[in-house]
Amino acid sequence: MTGLDNIQVPQTQGVKYAGSKLKLLPYIMSAVKSLPVRKVLDAFAGTTRVSQAFAQSGYDTTCNDVAVWSEVFGNCYLVADKPDAFYQKLIDQLNRLDGYDGWFSQHYGGEGPEGHRPFQLHNTRKLDAIRDQIDRFDLSWPDKCVLLTSLILGLDAVDNTLGHYAAYLSGWSARSCGTLELKLPRRFRLTTHNRVLRSDVFEALRDRYDLVYFDPPYGSNNEKMPPSRVRYAAYYHLWKTVILNDRPELFGKSARREDSRDAVSASVFEEYRKDADGKFLAMRAIDRMLAQADARYVLLSYSSGGRATREELFETLQNHGRLLSAVEIDYRQNVMAHIVSTRQWLRDEAAPHKEYLFLLDRR
Ligand SMILES: C[S@@+](CC[C@H](N)C(=O)[O-])C[C@H]1O[C@@H](n2cnc3c(N)ncnc32)[C@H](O)[C@@H]1O
Incomplete structure (x- = not known):
């Protein structure tokens, strides 16, 4: 991932939403900028802010979420053309x-x-x-x-x-x-081929993309909300x-x-129980999702979570491609650091105001 110099983040619009990636947009756009990608999937689109930024930056954007409100926002910004x-x-x-x-x-x-x-x-x-x-x-x-x-x-x-x-x-x-x-x-001028889906993520992954951005539900990163899971x-x-x-x-x-x-x-990604083997059910779902993604690049957001889920996440990521970059973002202070030592990352206490962004090359 490059630094944030010269990153143009288009303006986006959205409601108040737990886990909205408004503040992360510069980092997301910076991660994608230098990759040879044209067709992208925002697989858990929520407010559609990330999709709005993708489409305005020239990517053919598919925006997906199980929620009907997200479908409505997606159609408003990415499809309606009057x-x-x-x-x-x-x-x-x-x-x-x-x-x-x-x-x-x-x-x-x-x-x-x-x-x-x-x-x-x-x-x-x-x-x-x-x-x-x-x-x-x-x-x-x-x-x-x-x-x-x-x-x-x-x-x-x-x-x-x-x-x-x-x-x-x-x-x-x-x-x-x-x-x-x-x-x-x-709204903005539509110059790319955009689509809006209201599907379970596994359904949305049936098509091929150059890059898939995954922002599944984890704990909340909104200070006003308890750090428990968001339903x-x-x-x-x-x-x-x-x-x-x-x-x-x-x-x-x-x-x-x-x-x-x-x-x-409830979504399987909101499930915080473990299975009979002691693995988090949500993490199993992430593993399956990464396995099914038919895309050269995968960008994954992660926020909150304890050490156990971090260890599992790291193991999962490594099973599904080459980690091109891993960054930790303190979104309150707008500071980004590259995670150089995974051991250190795994040892650190999870801070509620930190977000992580992983970029995988699956080739
Ligand atoms: C962290 S939010 C995404 C926020 C979004 N990136 C934004 O900037 O607004 C997670 C989203 O996942 C959606 N979701 C939960 N389970 C899903 C599933 N199985 N398939 C697709 N979307 C799902 C929720 O409706 C929620 O909008």
Whole structure:
């Protein structure tokens, strides 16, 4: 991996998201820059910020994630191709709507001093009106995704949470007192061949790529969150409901969708148990994923985790190619160091603000 001099990182946009790689983009782009690659897969795309950076840097980009919100963001930024004015007109229309009490207000809107709801009622009333109107528009799926992305970004700016929807703040955050307003997402000129998938990673790996970037769920690297595992379906259930507008059965204090229960939707990568041989199940999945990747280069992000998972990860990486570089990034201080001694790396205590990036050549 080269240094960060002369690295142009395109601007990207995204919601607050546990594990978002916004701060790591310079390192990711630097790792990829000098490689002979054209077709890339962002296999766990989340906010799609990495995909947005890839596409703007000239790579044919496939963006994949199991989550429907990620598919929506991907279509907004990588596929929707109408001029800005087309979407702006619709967004202006949505902003002019009068709000009313509907399903979202009933379950997610609050007023009075208490809080404990993700949004203030004046905003869920707008949400009810806007979401119903989006369904009334006769739009293609990518065009609808631009409006849904705009709505989710707008909601993200007035939420009453610490960044996820598994719990809500008591009282009201300053942000939540604002008024929901839709803005045109920050799209860019499409010059590459992009695709968006909503598949399990093993499904997405059926195709060939020059490079695959893997950013599977590990522990959280968000300071505001506990260092425990992040359960994406549980944390961002509300984005799924806003997108599907399907009025699902809800449960619990944070009114989560029934299908966001761990038993139904947890990912194998969020699994922190070991198998009968004492190997972490999540690590087994990573091993299988690296084995299946049909790509010359693999870039893997890793954050948090104890020594045991590090040792297993290192062993796994070495089984699947030649390690071209391994870097440790202190993302709070924007400092990067090359990992020169794996023994030292394995011995170090895991610091919550460190991220690791491994580049493998599998030839
Ligand atoms: C660490 S986040 C990725 C963050 C992303 N790189 C960004 O910058 O926003 C991990 C993502 O993996 C997705 N995910 C979990 N299990 C998956 C699976 N089996 N296949 C594909 N995606 C999965 C989650 O929905 C989540 O968005």
